[in-house]
Amino acid sequence: MSHSTPILPASLEVIVRDWLSANHILLKSALGNVLIDTGYVSDAPRTLRLVEAALAGETLARIVNTHVHSDHVGGNAALQQRYGCPIAVPEGETRALAQWDERELLLEYSGQSSARFEFTEVLHAGQHYPWGDLDWLALAAPGHDMGALVFFERSLGLLISGDALWEHGFGFVMPPSIDPRCLKATRATLEMLAQLPIKAVLPGHGRPFTEPAAALERCFKRLEAFEQDETRLARHALRVVLTFALLGARRMTLTDLPNYLDRIGIYREFNARFFGWSAQALADWLVMELEKSGVARREDGELVAVQGDG
Ligand SMILES: [Zn+2]
CATH class of the missing domain: 1.10.10 (Arc Repressor Mutant, subunit A)
Structure with a gap:
């Protein structure tokens, strides 16, 4: 498989993890360093080491989550304890988090665990965030997680996609008879992404990649098979x-x-x-x-x- 690795701005570092822990994206700025997604709870010690190394002596000003599945928020508590920084979560996740809804968060319901944390800031679709001295537009990306956001930087064509778009697929979706909203939302999200002038994707799992059109085509194929059965x-x-x-x-x-x-x-x-x-x-x-x-x-x-x- 041929990969072309996107060239990323110096203020942005992607720490590629695996399928247990989602990738971390560090956006550095004199205004404060922002970390997007924090891995699975059992990996938190390694996450702390990786983030500390990437920060190179600087501190962390904010933790941001694309969505609240255990492999994206598991290091929140440990990082917040270490750096004393706020945690910002998508608006659509606040109810499940406030109630620590183990089913909605896919914890006990899917045999997973997390370290409980308190969010301190709420992110809204349609708003712009200046992380890493760039201009990130938050966009609603429901489907795999109904409250998920993705972040798009128009001048560079960069998409922080979480689990809404990977190079080969997207995060699993609840079947319609379990939750009638999710598969329909997945299609709407992929169609929304297909309209964006994306040059490179920084996914929640796997390496950053270019050629988003090919990835989207694979996603639509997979989606059609799921819609049929x-x-x-x-x-x-x-x-x-x-x-x-x-x-x-x-x-x-x-x-x-x-x-x-x-x-x-x-x-x-x-x-x-x-x-x-x-x-x-x-x-x-x-x-x-x-x-x-x-x-x-x-x-x-x-x-x-x-x-x-x-
Ligand atoms: Zn997920």
Whole structure:
């Protein structure tokens, strides 16, 4: 696969992470350094080290989140404790955060955890933010997360896309029978992005990339398949969520897996609604799928995460 790496302004640094922790984007300015997204909670010590190195002795003035999934906000509490800085979140996320709604935040519901934090500022779609001495326009990007924002810098054509647009796809979306809004919103968001004069995308996962049109075309193809068959979306979501859990745990005991799947809301609810399998059958299918996609292998009665670069 050929990659052309975008040339980015000196005030902007992308710290590329993996699929457990979302990338961090550091926007430096004499007016204050801003960090966008903070990784998964279990990675917080490494996040602190990476951010400290990127700051090169300077301090952090603000944490910003594109959306509130656990792999984007997990370092908020630790970073705020370290730098004493405000945390700014999208307006559409404030209710779920204020109530610490474990389902809406996809925490307990998908077997994930986070460190609770208090946001201190609210970001609004349609407003401009001067991070890194650039002019970022916040745009609503609902779908994968209904409260998500993306940030667009028109003069350079840069898009900070969170999980709304990756080089190969987008963050998993709730099937219509679980939440009727999400898939429709995903289409609207992709159509909105297709109208922007984007030159380079700084995604929540994976390396920054150019050729946004090709990425959007892949997203529309995937979206159409999901629109035609929501069980495809359900299967995709469960694969993604279990892959994430395995990346966090590194290994899971195979004989415990059916119990685990029965305990965690998203697997139980999706299985009842879309498949109607036994927990064992769901476990067998998921193990096969994860092995097939190369993210896991079986070893001595355990399912073991295979390190890749995503
Ligand atoms: Zn996400």
